[in-house]
Structure formats: C-alpha cells, structure tokens
Amino acid sequence: MSARTGRARLVAVLAAASVLALGACTSANEIEEQARADDAGSGSSGLAVNTSPDQDRVRSTPSDEAIALLPPGLVADGKLTVAVGAFTPPLSFLADDNETVIGNEPDIAQLVADGLGLDLELITTDWSNWPLATQSGSVDVTIANVTVTEERKELFDFSSYRVDNLGFLANANSGLSVEKAEDIAGLTIAVGSGTNQEKILLAWDAENQAAGLEPIDVQYFENDGDSILALQSGRLDLYFGPNPTGAYKAGVAPQDFEVVGTVNGGWPQTAQIAVATAKGNGLAEAITAALNHAIDDGTYAQVLERWGLTSEAIERAETNPPGLPRQPA
Known part of the structure; x- marks a missing residue:
C-alpha cells in the first residue's frame, strides 16, 4: 500500500466475520491493517478502496x-x-x-x-x-x-x-436470482421498516400470495450491521436495501456477498x-x-x-x- 493513496478495503461494516474481527479496532488505520490481513488469508481480489484523506480524486476538465x-x-x-x-x-x-x-x-x-x-x-x-x-x-x-x-x-x-436502484444482497454463491416478484416467494428477507423498499417488498408479497405462491418471511432489524450478521449466519436469504451499499459490500468482499437482483427505487415507476x-x-x-x-x-x-x-x-x-x-x- 502506498503512503499516498493508502488503498485498503473498508470491511468493518461489510462482512459479519470482519465486523467481529474488527471489534477491537480503534482507528481506521487498524481497520486497514485487518483488511489487508483478511485479503492475504483469503486471496480475495475485491474492490480496493482508498480510505485516506488524500483521495487523489478523478479529475475532469473545464467544459x-x-x-x-x-x-x-x-x-x-x-x-x-x-x-x-x-x-x-x-x-x-x-x-x-x-x-x-x-x-x-x-x-x-x-x-x-x-x-x-x-x-x-x-x-x-x-x-x-x-x-x-x-x-x-x-x-x-x-x-x-x-x-x-x-x-x-x-x-x-x-x-x-x-439511477436510483435498490438491491437484493445475498451470501456469495447463494444460487439465488431476483428478477421478478415470484423469485422471492417463500424466502426470508430483511428490510428497513418504513422504507420504500419495504413498500415494494410487501407489494410483491401480496402479488405472490394472490397467485397462490408462498409468502415471504419479512424480518426487521435495528441497523445494517445486524442485518448483515443475520445474512451471514444463514438466518436470512436476502437483505433488500439501497443498491449502492449492497454493491459496495459485494465489491469489497466478493467472497462473502453478491447482489442477486436490482429493482428501481421508484417501482413501478423509474x-x-x-x-x-x-x-x-x-x-x-x-x-x-x-x-x-x-x-x-x-x-x-x-x-x-x-x-x-x-x-x-x-x-x-x-x-x-x-x-x-x-x-x-
């Protein structure tokens, strides 16, 4: 890792195993050190994220x-x-x-x-x-x-x-794929209470049940970290939330997570x-x-x-x- 860019995977809030491992970390530098150790042990080649204040941002030109x-x-x-x-x-x-x-x-x-x-x-x-x-x-x-x-x-x-997208986050190699309402029938899914994604999830569930399909088991958690722990422990099939956060988790820890489907946040509008x-x-x-x-x-x-x-x-x-x-x- 160069001193200038400080490239490291920010995994403290991304994978449950990492959350537990990083529980004793008190600084972002310690988090980076743990992330590098995780990479060395797993052979992961996930998304590299610069968490240093020296961002070396992508720059455009005057138009x-x-x-x-x-x-x-x-x-x-x-x-x-x-x-x-x-x-x-x-x-x-x-x-x-x-x-x-x-x-x-x-x-x-x-x-x-x-x-x-x-x-x-x-x-x-x-x-x-x-x-x-x-x-x-x-x-x-x-x-x-x-x-x-x-x-x-x-x-x-x-x-x-x-694009305003919502995403279905699953454990890596889950075998799941969500393209339409019927794909979530019978699954256990976490979602934030009072969110737009909850409205979509409940609408899809009602559509499924009207068609005679199995209902989903909706689970609510206080925060993102609790949902991720439940997902990795196998208590959840999916976590339905904003796609940027899900895609980020899957990007930095592809050995742990994958986004198995997206839906526009304005469904059925765009x-x-x-x-x-x-x-x-x-x-x-x-x-x-x-x-x-x-x-x-x-x-x-x-x-x-x-x-x-x-x-x-x-x-x-x-x-x-x-x-x-x-x-x-």
Missing part, C-alpha cells in the same frame, strides 16, 4: 459549454459549494482522519466543479438540512443521493447523474438520483452540461467504477427528468 451556461454572478467567487452527507459508504463518508469527507458523491461534485471551471468546497450536512441549505443559498448545490420527485421539482431543479439546485436560478443547465462532459471524457465512468457503482450509470444527464409522482394525500 466551454457548461461554463457558458453559468448564470452571471451566481458563483462569482469562483467556488462551487456542495452539500454532501458523511455517513453512508460508498456514497459519502469520513476518511481515516474522521474529518475528510470521501465517497462517490464528493467525487461527482469534483467532476461538476471541474466541468464548470470552479474550485470545490464540500459542506457536510444532515439529510434534513439540505433543502433549506439549497434554497437559502448557503450552498450552491446538494449532491446527497436525492431522488427526483414531482413534489421536489416545485422547489428545486435537478441534474440527473445516477426514479433517478440527481444534483439539486434552487428552483429557477439557472444553475441546473450548467451542471447538466458539466456532467455530460464528464460522461463524454470517461471520468464519470471512472468515478462509478472506483466505488463499485457501475450498475447505476446513466447514459446522459438530464435537467429536470420525470420525477416520482406525488403521493396521494
């Missing part, structure tokens, strides 16, 4: 088209301020120093800033705070796994950059993840052009590959794509 679309005076200081989270690998989380925010979302933010010819400033924020921060101008944009909805489009403009900007300020068009510039020069694909999210790539970014419909009152 004349994107720069020309920048609203005059909106980012006059030459800096693009971007709200991101800091708690969910591989989307956005803290590096070894417990201060530097890293992940797919900060890397996408870098590509956008590069395309616009601007410096990047990342502002970590809780999920509940991003709407006010974006509307008030405290930040220029939010890149925090925000799904486009018709209701949100009343207050924000969007530039799409990723949902997209997008950069959010304040409604009507004109920034979205420039951001969309910057994203398409990154798609064209290949840096967008490099970022998604870096974090194990190639399955969520889009062909072109779009300003204000169709959003999920407003829920009935």
Whole structure:
C-alpha cells in the first residue's frame, strides 16, 4: 500500500466475520491493517478502496459549454459549494482522519466543479438540512443521493447523474436470482421498516400470495450491521436495501456477498438520483452540461467504477427528468 493513496478495503461494516474481527479496532488505520490481513488469508481480489484523506480524486476538465451556461454572478467567487452527507459508504463518508469527507458523491461534485471551471468546497450536512441549505443559498448545490420527485421539482431543479436502484444482497454463491416478484416467494428477507423498499417488498408479497405462491418471511432489524450478521449466519436469504451499499459490500468482499437482483427505487415507476439546485436560478443547465462532459471524457465512468457503482450509470444527464409522482394525500 502506498503512503499516498493508502488503498485498503473498508470491511468493518461489510462482512459479519470482519465486523467481529474488527471489534477491537480503534482507528481506521487498524481497520486497514485487518483488511489487508483478511485479503492475504483469503486471496480475495475485491474492490480496493482508498480510505485516506488524500483521495487523489478523478479529475475532469473545464467544459466551454457548461461554463457558458453559468448564470452571471451566481458563483462569482469562483467556488462551487456542495452539500454532501458523511455517513453512508460508498456514497459519502469520513476518511481515516474522521474529518475528510470521501465517497462517490464528493467525487461527482469534483467532476461538476471541474466541468464548470470552479474550485470545490464540500459542506457536510444532515439529510434534513439540505433543502433549506439549497434554497437559502448557503450552498450552491446538494449532491446527497436525492431522488427526483414531482413534489421536489416545485422547489428545486435537478441534474440527473445516477439511477436510483435498490438491491437484493445475498451470501456469495447463494444460487439465488431476483428478477421478478415470484423469485422471492417463500424466502426470508430483511428490510428497513418504513422504507420504500419495504413498500415494494410487501407489494410483491401480496402479488405472490394472490397467485397462490408462498409468502415471504419479512424480518426487521435495528441497523445494517445486524442485518448483515443475520445474512451471514444463514438466518436470512436476502437483505433488500439501497443498491449502492449492497454493491459496495459485494465489491469489497466478493467472497462473502453478491447482489442477486436490482429493482428501481421508484417501482413501478423509474426514479433517478440527481444534483439539486434552487428552483429557477439557472444553475441546473450548467451542471447538466458539466456532467455530460464528464460522461463524454470517461471520468464519470471512472468515478462509478472506483466505488463499485457501475450498475447505476446513466447514459446522459438530464435537467429536470420525470420525477416520482406525488403521493396521494
């Protein structure tokens, strides 16, 4: 491992065996050492993840088209301020120093800033705070796994950059494959209570039972770690959750996990993840052009590959794509 990149697999929250082994670790450096030991013992060649604060991010180049679309005076200081989270690998989380925010979302933010010819400033924020921060101008944009909805489009403009997918995570070599509702009949599946994936799972189960198929056994756990332990112990067949986290687990520990199926998070509609900007300020068009510039020069694909999210790539970014419909009152 080079001192500059500090490449290591971040497995503390990914595999139950690793969770138990890392229980005594007190720092990210110790976690990296344990991960290297795991690799040496297993011969694994999973996704390598740089958890150091020195990210050596993938960089794009200025796009004349994107720069020309920048609203005059909106980012006059030459800096693009971007709200991101800091708690969910591989989307956005803290590096070894417990201060530097890293992940797919900060890397996408870098590509956008590069395309616009601007410096990047990342502002970590809780999920509940991003709407006010974006509307008030405290930040220029939010890149925090925000799904486009018709209701949100009343207050924000969007530039799409990723498919909103949910994934079925299984133990490696499970032999399972989920492409349609009937594929989960009779299985024991963990899902988060009150989530969109729970709604989909229960709808599929109702469809199956109406067709005379076996019901699923739905299991609820307090946190992601408990679900993973139950999966590896054989108490679960599947864990149904956001695809980025599942794909990341499978990427860094392919000897332990595999994603055996995905479904769009807006099922039966199609949902997209997008950069959010304040409604009507004109920034979205420039951001969309910057994203398409990154798609064209290949840096967008490099970022998604870096974090194990190639399955969520889009062909072109779009300003204000169709959003999920407003829920009935």
